[in-house]
Amino acid sequence: MKVKVVAQILEANDRIAAENKKLFKESGVYVINLMSAPGAGKTSLIERTIKELYKKLRIAVIEGDIAGTDDAQRIESLGIPAVQINTGGACHLDANMINEAIADVPLKDIDLLIIENVGNLVCPAEFKVGEDMKIMILSITEGDDKPLKYPLMFQESSALILNKIDLLPHINADLAKIKNNSLSLNPSLKIFEVSCKTGEGISEWTSWLQSLVA
Amino acid sequence: MHEVSIALGLLEFAAEYCKREGYKGIEAITVKIGKASGVMPEALHFAFEAVKVGTIAEKACLNIDEVPVSGFCSNCNKSFTVKQTYVLSCPICGKSSFRIETGQELNICEMEVF
């Protein structure tokens, strides 16, 4: 017998994401979901953001990685609570993983929760985890063809951080092309040019973030 | 690789549905997958075959309807369909006065149950 059904395949994930979001709201915590390819600078940006904002906001971090605890250790060494999720092969975080990690996050004592997703330009864009906004990082060394190759993440993100601009003199990257194509895909995308190495552009990003959290 | 998660989400929905409605098994599931959804049909087929083993959908086949990316331009007052996974400007008039209408689907639309 044939039956018609109308459902989102990721309905179960979206349901748990909504539960997470409700809990974050009730606790007064703003949540960002940070996505990028491996090595684009997610952990470096979190370190920079903490250094800039720790006197103004109480921050905690959830680190998603396929394996290992290196990134959580980098964050803890700054005196910030960090919870490591090992996805054991999965190339993205989902709402259930975050739901389980929340128990270890001191929600009552923080204003901002930063979630570092698994390094991947495709899959994380598909899964809500209960965040207030998705932020993506593209390092300029990855090539200016990325927006059109991976449009979904650019469309799902509220802000695009173009990282490693200290390397601009050494590589052939057409920043204008990256920005134009990104904005065509998502006209409301906020774009920041930063270097986590030199600190250039970081304060523009952190002021914007702080204005959303406060 | 997230096709495995998608396939698991699909099975979870199907199993819950059959339990609630009192069906014993599933012969086929039809899904609509948008071309801009980030899911590759071949990878989803492969993942589905792997994760269905031992579930209520063990013998089920998966039918995938691929949905192209389409939009509507308010300047031309016309709909359009493109081959790519993205639209930068209206393919008819070249303006950015368009909205995307299809292409991001990840939906279940039909099941054959017994």
Ligand SMILES: Nc1nc2c(ncn2[C@@H]2O[C@H](COP(=O)(O)OP(=O)(O)O)[C@@H](O)[C@H]2O)c(=O)[nH]1
């Ligand atoms: N030159 C340069 N290197 C950077 C910058 N940001 C990060 N890196 C380097 O890029 C590598 C990956 O950074 P990491 O933050 O671990 O990336 P993640 O995998 O996205 O978390 C490290 O070796 C960083 O030192 C930058 O702005 N400029």
Ligand SMILES: [Mg+2]
């Ligand atoms: Mg990292």
Ligand SMILES: [Zn+2]
């Ligand atoms: Zn037009």
